[in-house]
Amino acid sequence: MNWESWSAFWHMGGYAFYVWGSYAVTLLCLAGEVFLLARRRRTLLKTLNQMHRLANQDRNETPT
Amino acid sequence: MMSINWFKYSSPATFYPLAGRLVPLFYTLAVLFSVAGLYVSFFVAPTDATQGEAYRIIFIHVPAAWMSMFIYLVMAFWAGIGLAFNTRLSSMMAQALAPTGAMFTFVALWTGALWGKPTWGTWWVWDARLTSELILLFLYIGYMSLTAAIDDPRRADKAGAILALVGAVNVPIIYFSVQWWNTLHQGASVSLTRAPSMAMTMLTGMLLMALAAWMYAIAAALSRVRLIILEREKHTAWVQQLLDRKP
Numbered sequence: 065m066n067w068e069s070w071s072a073f074w075h076m077g078g079y080a081f082y083v084w085g086s087y088a089v090t091l092l093c094l095a096g097e098v099f100l101l102a103r104r105r106r107t108l109l110k111t112l113n114q115m116h117r118l119a120n121q122d123r124n125e126t127p128t
Numbered sequence: 129m130m131s132i133n134w135f136k137y138s139s140p141a142t143f144y145p146l147a148g149r150l151v152p153l154f155y156t157l158a159v160l161f162s163v164a165g166l167y168v169s170f171f172v173a174p175t176d177a178t179q180g181e182a183y184r185i186i187f188i189h190v191p192a193a194w195m196s197m198f199i200y201l202v203m204a205f206w207a208g209i210g211l212a213f214n215t216r217l218s219s220m221m222a223q224a225l226a227p228t229g230a231m232f233t234f235v236a237l238w239t240g241a242l243w244g245k246p247t248w249g250t251w252w253v254w255d256a257r258l259t260s261e262l263i264l265l266f267l268y269i270g271y272m273s274l275t276a277a278i279d280d281p282r283r284a285d286k287a288g289a290i291l292a293l294v295g296a297v298n299v300p301i302i303y304f305s306v307q308w309w310n311t312l313h314q315g316a317s318v319s320l321t322r323a324p325s326m327a328m329t330m331l332t333g334m335l336l337m338a339l340a341a342w343m344y345a346i347a348a349a350l351s352r353v354r355l356i357i358l359e360r361e362k363h364t365a366w367v368q369q370l371l372d373r374k375p
Contacts, residue, residue, distance in 0.1 A: 066170070066171060066173075066174065066175060067171075073170070076181045076182075076184070077175065077180045077181035077182075078180070078181075079180060079181045079182040079184075079246055081242075082182055082185065082242045082243065082245060082246050083181060083182065083184050083185055083242075085242050086185045086188055086189070086238070086239040086242045086243070087188065089235070089238050089239075090188050090192070090235050090238075090239065093231050093234065093235055094231075094344065097227070097228065097231055097348055098348070101348065101351050101352060101355070104355055105351075105354075105355055108355055108358055108359060109358075112358065112362055112367070112371055113371060115362070116368065116371040116372075
């Protein structure tokens with residue numbers, strides 16, 4: 065085990081800013097990408113479903 | 129002889145549900161490898177004799193840098209296949225990889241800066257390794273802007289493919305830059321031809337984190353290619369059927 069205590073762990077031998085700055089920004093980038101993908105999927109499906117419903121309505125209302 | 133019809137999966141309509149099943153699998157693997165990798169990186173790998181704890185940045189810096197180059201090559205490969213054989217799905221795959229590759233390039237540069245400051249005394253130098261990696265980021269951004277700027281998807285694919293293929297020259301330049309030019313950046317940490325220049329536990333941590341990055345990249349690219357497929361095929365019968373089933 066490398067660390068005598070949790071505070072020693074967070075202190076990172078004096079390099080806390082550099083080490084945690086690296087890990088935090090990486091995590092932010094990954095989470096950001098996953099979030100953007102989920103949002104893009106939500107909006108896309110909403111638009112597609114709307115278009116699809118409207119197209120179906122038109123078809124039903126057209127006299128045959 | 130067992131034969132699998134691989135061409136079946138080159139059709140967006142069959143690839144879409146397949147990718148949908150694979151995405152959660154690869155996200156799960158990414159989480160598992162991350163947990164194992166972070167545990168080894170922080171609790172098993174010892175403190176570095178010369179760099180102290182600052183070296184622990186290596187566990188994301190090196191995997192991110194590997195991914196930035198590797199994803200570019202895969203992207204250029206699919207773009208090239210799409211250009212040569214006019215296969216729709218290959219070009220979509222190339223476009224799906226670009227943002228993830230750009231993200232890893234940014235992470236490599238960012239963690240490099242935060243590692244450079246305490247070890248070299250500077251955030252940034254205009255040397256061959258750092259400059260060519262920055263050019264890689266611009267290539268990704270250029271590819272994404274170019275394909276986004278052209279309305280006709282087929283023309284966007286072609287223009288993007290040419291940019292991606294020409295830019296691929298930059299990848300070996302990044303990789304070999306530390307050998308070809310004098311640089312502040314250290315040489316390769318891992319090589320196939322000689323013993324690794326680091327402790328076994330450090331190497332294990334780095335490889336686990338690299339595997340996590342791989343799994344994440346596959347999951348993100350597959351989930352993005354699904355969106356691109358839906359966007360491009362929205363008027364086709366199979367997408368309409370899909371919307372009928374899931375209102």
